[in-house]
Amino acid sequence: MLFKSKDNYKNKKSLIIYFSRGDENYAVGYIDKGNTEVIAEYIKDLTNADMIKIEPKIPYAKDYDTCIKEAKERQKNHKAFITKEIGDITPYDVIYIGSPVYWSYMPEELVTALKGIDFSNKIIRPFVTHEGSNLGDIPNQIKDICKNATVLDGLAIKGSMVNGSKLKVEEWL
Ligand SMILES: Cc1cc2nc3c(=O)[nH]c(=O)nc-3n(C[C@H](O)[C@H](O)[C@H](O)COP(=O)(O)O)c2cc1C
Incomplete structure (x- = not known):
């Protein structure tokens, strides 16, 4: 189910599934709202x-140093575990999946959330925030986990540059 122009994606029934962590992070210090969440809201x-x-x-x-140890352990x-499952995605045509890059991949919680869902007939548009790894291997990881989906080109934005990147997001959409 590929649509003819980008406008068609924008106007389809859409769902954004994302992970984002505030608190202390690389290059931005302590923040109230995570970088990926800023993009999700755009x-x-x-x-x-x-x-x-x-x-x-x-x-x-x-704190960042403890967080990276925990994140590495969970990925390894x-x-x-997550507080709430994604639930029924049947009503949606387009699904935006948003993630920070943790060593090229998604945080393990996002893997837990996406695993086992049937993405038949769904278009997935990945977006990530990072501090140098760009998309990492996340589009391939999404292709592996999200069974039967059509995964389109992703958007990568530096975490420290999310504020002021709305135009970039709009161009990608
Ligand atoms: C545990 C952890 C691992 C990270 N690993 C990478 C990495 O491998 N490559 C990279 O470019 N950025 C890495 N970062 C930086 C984050 O991807 C970046 O700060 C991102 O914007 C965080 O998104 P969030 O605020 O929505 O959680 C890492 C950050 C954390 C906390």
């Missing part, structure tokens, strides 16, 4: 999409 503004934030059952530490063991 997309919501521009497309009127519904939004689901994936929340870890065990919150990550507020493929073990990360």
Whole structure:
């Protein structure tokens, strides 16, 4: 189900699924709102999409150094629990999946959330924030996990540059 022009994607029934962590992070210090969440909100503004934030059952530490240890451990063991499942995606045509880049991949909570869902007939548009890795291997990871989806080109924005990047998001949409 590929549409003819980008305008058609923008006007389809859309859902944004994203993970984002505030607190202390690389290059930005302590922030109240995570970088990926800023982009998710731009997309919501521009497309009127519904939004689901994936929340870890065990919150990550507020300080960056402890957080990276926890994140690495959860990715290595493929073990990360979430507070709430995604639920029924049947009504949606286009699904935006938003993630920070953690060593080329998504935080394990997003993997937990996406696993086992049937994405037949769904268009996925990945977006990530990062500090140098660009998209990393996240589009391929999404292709592996999100069974039967059509995964389109992703958008990568530097976490420290999210404020003021709305135009870039609009161009990508
Ligand atoms: C645990 C952890 C691992 C990270 N690994 C990478 C990485 O490998 N490459 C990169 O470019 N940025 C990396 N970053 C930076 C984040 O991808 C970046 O700050 C992102 O914008 C965070 O998004 P968020 O605020 O929505 O959680 C890492 C950050 C954390 C906390």
